[in-house]
Structures are given as structure tokens and as C-alpha cells.
């Protein structure tokens with residue numbers, strides 16, 4: 001497809017300007033006000049080289065450009081040269097591009113040959129997989145897909161929280177009060193129950209804490225019985241998590257969590273010592289980061305056991321050595337900002353210059369609005385809402401809505417899963433990730449708002465138009481036999497312009513770690529499609545006109561499905 005900015009840059013290029021083509025291209029803007037054209041070139045920077053007023057330069061350029069059939073009009077307003085692209089020319093370029101690229105439209109190769117690790121979800125085993133985890137899980141998955149779409153060689157890691165002294169407590173409690181059956185039945189709830197009970201009983205019986213410490217020490221030393229139990233807890237937890245990942249359509253390439261690094265830490269503790277970075281503080285070993293305003297990073301406790309940051313150091317070096325990443329992205333809540341700052345600083349002080357390629361991508365909190373009828377469960381930390389319950393509720397509420405609407409010819413059981421879960425994912429990716437947000441069913445499942453169901457419905461609408469078209473028309477548009485001069489309306493043109501911008505939005509969203517840029521663009525496309533659909537009669541008698549319009553419908557359907565796929569959401573044909 002024609003790169004219109006490049007086309008314009010070539011048109012403008014002249015040695016006397018003292019600018020390279022790429023520089024010119026970078027200066028081209030897309031005016032917010034359409035009456036200012038489709039692209040605009042500001043001439044301020046040229047004033048010096050040309051020794052003329054910017055306005056005069058713009059006027060001169062406008063007068064001489066314009067021979068190209070791609071431009072309908074070139075004119076200047078003050079110091080800007082405004083380019084109006086010929087609509088039919090532009091539209092047939094866009095439609096052809098999407099038609100030939102199909103599912104890969106929106107993708108690029110900007111990241112070819114570069115390895116990007118995306119670490120996300122990373123729940124703690126034996127703990128509930130709750131609504132709070134949805135953010136890292138869904139944002140991380142979308143980032144993975146965006147990087148993948150940009151041609152990077154991606155690798156997904158679920159850094160499970162499967163290590164720490166709490167496992168000593170859990171094993172002690174399980175042996176005292178637990179049962180195999182209970183554990184198999186509902187592992188997380190059972191394990192959480194043991195853990196809670198441990199804390200209650202330990203208030204009156206401090207010897208429990210000692211037992212837990214001893215048990216953890218055995219586990220660390222690799223004692224078979226303790227390891228066996230820990231493995232069982234891990235496997236059962238993972239099976240529960242995988243059920244949720246399955247519902248969300250999410251997979252990982254590695255589940256190497258904290259425990260994987262337990263035997264890899266001595267090397268770094270030694271290295272920190274050798275580099276004179278460790279100091280003792282009340283028996284613990286710390287890296288003093290006061291001078292950077294980052295407090296102290298605790299590397300080992302007074303009993304010698306390692307800490308969260310220590311494991312993250314080992315994990316980062318392991319990943320660098322084994323995957324040689326170009327970038328390693330950590331999708332973790334902003335509550336852990338300090339942890340990640342400390343960790344990066346320690347890596348830097350250790351001399352690992354590549355720490356700059358490790359990126360913490362933080363996000364805000366999700367909370368529930370009052371009156372949301374989601375099951376909650378009390379734990380030591382408070383009320384817990386299981387993510388699985390949220391997803392199931394979304395599906396059943398969607399099924400209710402669909403039955404109420406009495407939609408015909410649709411397998412409600414199937415489609416309500418795609419729509420309900422899609423709605424939750426979409427909501428998650430709608431806002432700027434750093435913002436806190438309040439989860440509300442009314443917002444999530446509103447079929448008319450800027451929601452997943454709305455976009456999916458738009459996709460189904462486009463599918464339905466195409467189902468009603470006749471074979472000969474479909475065959476013609478598949479060949480690209482269309483006359484775009486029938487797409488002269490503002491609504492058709494606006495839709496094409498949004499479609500045209502998708503590849504650049506995908507690259508920018510990946511660069512900024514901001515999937516919501518794609519979500520918002522997708523809403524714009526869906527709205528533009530619906531405007532086109534309402535403004536225009538599509539299945540008109542005139543064959544050429546009908547085919548031109550149908551091809552824009554087909555292209556829109558492809559693009560909406562592609563965007564949904566980038567977000568990890570399916571695109572039902574009917575709903």
C-alpha cells in the first residue's frame with residue numbers, strides 16, 4: 001500500500017530544504033480538523049534554510065505540488081501545506097491492502113530478529129487467583145500479541161510465586177489439619193484454609209512458627225517428603241489456574257517461577273559481596289540504596305534465606321544469559337514500583353548494563369462497585385473475588401441478555417462464552433493501564449457502549465451483510481474488482497482512514513506498552529463502520545456500487561476481527 005507520508009515527503013523533497021526524506025516524513029502531521037486536509041506539512045523549520053517567511057514557503061509549495069493523481073487538492077493555510085488525498089485512490093489502496101493481507105493486516109516486521117520476553121500473570125500458588133490478577137494476565141497477554149504482531153520473537157513467562165517461607169507454614173498446617181480429599185476437591189480454598197488456620201493457631205502456639213521454619217529449611221534442602229508435598233500444592237494450584245487461562249484463551253511458554261531460581265542465588269550473593277555492594281543490617285544482608293532515594297534492598301534475611309528481589313536478580317540474569325533478550329517486559333501492578341526500582345538499581349550497580357532493557361510495565365488497581373453480585377470469600381487479607389467466578393458470571397449474564405433479546409440462529413451457550421469473557425477482557429484493556437478503575441457489570445456488558453459486546457456485535461453485523469450478499473458479488477470483491485468512486489461519502493472515507501492507520505497504531509501501542517490504544521482505535525473503527533452502515537444503503541441495485549460498498553464491509557469485518565484477535569478476544573459471526 002502506498003505510504004502516504006512517504007509519498008508526500010517525496011513530493012516535497014528538494015535539496016535546498018536541507019532535510020532528508022525521513023526527516024520530512026517525520027514532520028508530516030495528521031490534522032485533527034478534516035477541513036485542514038488529510039495530511040499537513042508545517043513549514044516553520046524551513047524558514048532559516050530558505051530565508052523566507054514560513055507562510056510564503058507554504059504558499060510556494062502548495063502552488064507547485066499537486067500534479068500527483070493521489071492528491072485531490074493541495075493548499076496552504078498560513079504556514080501549513082495541507083494535502084487532501086483523492087478519496088477513491090486512497091480507498092482502493094486501503095481496501096486492496098486489507099483484502100490481500102487478510103488476517104495479517106495490522107502486522108509488521110519492525111521487530112524481526114529481536115527477542116522480547118513478556119512476563120505476566122505470575123500468581124502465587126496456593127493463593128486465590130482473584131480479580132486483581134486479571135490485569136496483569138490480560139494486559140500481559142495483549143502486549144505479547146502486540147509484540148508478536150510487530151514481528152518480534154516473543155516468549156511468554158508466567159513467573160509463578162511458588163517459593164517462600166509460607167510453604168513451610170502450609171506444609172505444617174496440612175499435616176496437622178488437612179486431608180488429601182479436601183485438597184483434591186478445591187485445592188486453593190483448602191490450602192488457603194490451612195494457611196489461615198496456621199496463623200490463628202500460631203497466635204497461641206508460637207512453636208508452630210519454629211516448625212514452619214524447620215519445614216521450610218527441609219524443603220530448601222531438598223528433603224523428599226516436603227518436596228513431594230510442595231510439588232502437589234504447586235500442581236493442584238496450577239491446574240486451577242490453567243482452567244482460568246483456558247477460559248481466557250491464554251498460554252505460556254514457561255512457568256519457571258521463583259522456585260526455579262532457588263538454587264541459582266548463591267552466585268549472585270557472592271557476586272554482590274565481591275562487588276562490595278552488600279552491607280549487614282541487623283543480621284540481614286542489604287544493598288544500601290539511600291543515596292538513590294530507594295531505601296534498602298534486602299538480599300538475605302538474618303537466617304540466610306533469600307528474598308523476592310534476590311530471586312528477581314537471578315531470574316533476570318538467567319533470562320539474559322539463556323534468551324539474550326532485546327527487551328524483557330514485566331507486567332506487574334504499580335504497588336511493586338519500589339521493588340522494581342530497587343531491583344533495577346542493584347542490577348545496574350552490579351554492572352549489568354542491559355538492565356535498561358528490562359521494563360517494568362505497571363498498572364493501576366481494579367476495585368468492585370457496590371452491589372455487584374459476585375461471590376466473595378473471606379481470607380486473612382479480606383474479601384476475595386475469584387477470577388473464575390467473575391468470568392462465569394459474565395458468561396451467564398451474557399446468556400441472559402441474549403435470551404432476553406431473543407437472538408435467532410445463535411448457539412447461546414457457545415456465543416455467550418465468547419461475548420461474556422470477551423467483554424471482561426475488553427473492559428480491562430479499555431482504559432489507560434495506569435489508571436485505577438471500578439469494575440461494573442453495567443459498563444462491561446453494555447451492548448451499546450464502548451464495549452466488547454458492541455464491537456463484536458459490529459463484527460457480527462458486517463458478517464450478516466456479507467451472508468446476504470450473492471455469490472457473484474462476493475467472488476468479484478474477493479478478486480478486487482471494485483470501483484471505489486462509489487465510496488465518496490464522508491462516512492466511507494472516514495472509515496478507510498481509520499483502517500489505514502491501524503498498522504501504525506499497533507506499533508505505537510507496543511512501543512508504549514499500551515494495548516488501550518488499539519482498543520480505542522477499534523471502538524473508533526466500529527463506530528465509523530456503524531455510521532457508514534446507517535448512512536448508506538449497501539445492497540443497492542447498481543452492481544458496481546453494491547460491490548464497492550460490500551468490499552468496504554468485508555474489509556471492515558477483517559480489520560475488526562484482527563483487532564479483537566490482538567486483544568485476545570474472539571469475533572463471533574453471529575450474536
Ligand code: ARG
Pocket residue numbers: 119122123124159160161312330332
Ligand atoms: N507473584 C507476584 C505477586 O503475585 C508477582 C510477580 C511479579 N514478577 C516479578 N518478576 N517479580 O505479587
